[in-house]
Amino acid sequence: MQAQIVALRDVTPTVREFELRPEPGFAATYEPGSHLQVQVMAAHGKLQTRSYSLVGEGDGQCWRIAVKRLDDGRGGSLAMWRLAVGDRLQVSAPQNHFALDLSAPGYLLVAGGIGITPLVMMAERLGDHARRTGVPVKMLYGARHAGELAYLDKLRAALGDDVVAHEGAAPIDFAAAIAALPAGGQLYTCGPVPMLEAVKRAWQAAGRAPADLRFETFGSSGRLPTQAFTVRIPRHDLAITVPADCTLLEALDAAGVETLWDCKRGECGLCAMDVLAVDGEIDHRDVFLSEHEKQAATRICACVSRAVGTLTLDSAYRPDS
């Protein structure tokens, strides 16, 4: 459907909030953890799809999403930042792969940077829930600088002193926060991959049930700069360049290599390909592969992960014998 931009607001110097009104006949309702898929015109006039979490409790009239400007990204955020009030976007109906379960005896929310977006509405919903039921809710929210802590006012209104903000690079003590969570409590987290990995490690070390750790990522935060790299696929007698503004999956698709995929956010693992050789370094940006698998560098999630240098890959294609 189409949605019109009815308001823009910079919530930090690098995060812009978009208020979108769906076309007549569609209600703007949604649940915590939901996202919209938005078509954006990225570099070279290419239409690309991006997922943006819906931010905060809605009014039934409009959706709000927030977009961090990534100057070294694939161009989607810059395209969004060029839009003005009155412009129209092609969007999906809200979808939810990060639903909030209100049956737990306690909650810990952990957000890093722009990963705050799906957690704002969870904090609001859980704040109400805590006031009605007494179920404890804590939140840890980290950003590089205090000025990048978007929506802190909303979070404080929802959870008061139970929100703890961290600024700078000092590691957050996830183990202590997890230890304070009641048995059977749930942790919801969204943020950059290194933060998610640290949360997962602390959760495992505490012996908590894997199903009680719920996470979502935005698949764009790498360790290495986003730049072009080379991929060879001997099975297809192919060598291609993956440009900086294109994912490995998109480049393979453009070269006619059939791939499997689903989430395109580094979560489901369906797009994982075998790595035959690395001349350079892989920048794993998924949360599907284990740390052990990432270190072994024998698989790569093509939807989000990248490389510096040259990768030799194998596809799943097997000709009929």
Ligand code: FES
């Ligand atoms: S498509 Fe889901 S991890 Fe790549």
